[in-house]
Amino acid sequence: MSQISTVPALDEAPGRQSLEPTDFLDSDYPSVVEYAATTCEAAGAHSDRDKAVALFNAVRDGWRYDPYVVSRDVSDYRASAILASESSWCVPKSVLLTALCRAAGIPAGLGFADVRNHLQSSKLEERMGTDLFVFHGYSAIWIDGAWRKASSAFNRELCERFGTKVLEFDGVNDALMHPFDEAGNRHMEYVRYRGDVTDLPLGEILAEFDEVYGAGFAGGSDGVRDQAFGRD
Template identity: 50%
Template sequence: MTLDTYLTPTPAIDSDHPQVRRFTQVSVEGIEGVREQAVAIYYAVRDGIRYDPYRIATRLESARASATLANGYGYCVSKAVLMAAMGRVLNIPTRLGFADVRNHLTSDKLREVMGSDLFAWHGYVELWIEGRWVKATPAFNLSLCEKTGVKPLEFDGRTDSIFHPFDASGQRHMEYVTDHGQYADLPLALLLKEYERHYPGIMPELERTGGIEGDFEAEARADIS
């Protein structure tokens, strides 16, 4: 694939949506330079969109970047889709990456609901900056990190921003298990198939209601209190 592939709007990465374009332009107002703008959109998504692993899109219309922006919340994949769209608005080649991640600091309720501490097909972003691909992970918003003692991920546009293996107190945090590669668009059907394989107990509820009842930030904070 050429870099142009990663500049084009797609069904999920709807970088041509007016609100996505507006949010992007506001996020980089007064900021010049590809790297600097990439950093700006990272923080706009990381902290402007609340992390919520209980709201997982099972249909294209709710998986689009514009839907996540309108909702104001999303899980790792939907936040990555939004950041990818913003990168394309700025003419920065941007693609999605996926990996299985073992999360040692999930909430008790989420672990019970999932039946596992393995987050299958965790989503992140890769941006083409200064001649190479750089990873960015805008999943956990700052307020969540501060309340749970997790060191927030920073991004400088030069080095890969991926989950830390340990939290701020030295406890096990994240472990990357399997790399699933990079994609020009959201492979929603594949993700749902993998979620069904890993978490068969929660998929009917997600498909019926679009989410599971819960407040992850409050739960995670209570678990460490």
């Protein structure tokens, strides 16, 4: 059951709303259509599974993770605008991956969860006033008769730099944030799933940020810049 009230939940099986473009998921925008097609072609991907994996890898590593780019401008959350950027954070990267999947003819939606980062620094906890990161975003992609969850937030270079595991997606299993890092330390804990939905509930996300972190909070939903993995 979705805990998000402002947009429809994904159906158990994909319907029209998981394939059609929206204002945020503008999967019919020419640059989005072209990027999806060229990425799949370059990977030699023909099945939905192979296409989804290729698109996941492209979004994960093609946009550097940077939660300082959290914006209050609605237009910044359109997939076409995210595509034209150089860096982003979990929610916009999930918007982009979801729109690219729809552009490739694969049903897809957005999912959200509250997570706790056990590598969080005391400095970051003081800044946020909590150890809880609300509305972490991921994509929900329909592959081989089931919804697969895939978080494209952290790019490979950043993971290797901080000693955390690179999140791989095979199109068969969910790809959600790792509970432990490479050294065996606890990393990400999923505290609450908010649900998988057909579109971006931006107003609800920003309102929750204001409530949890204070009005105008400049960080993202899973860390801030060089403290993305909780390092001082």
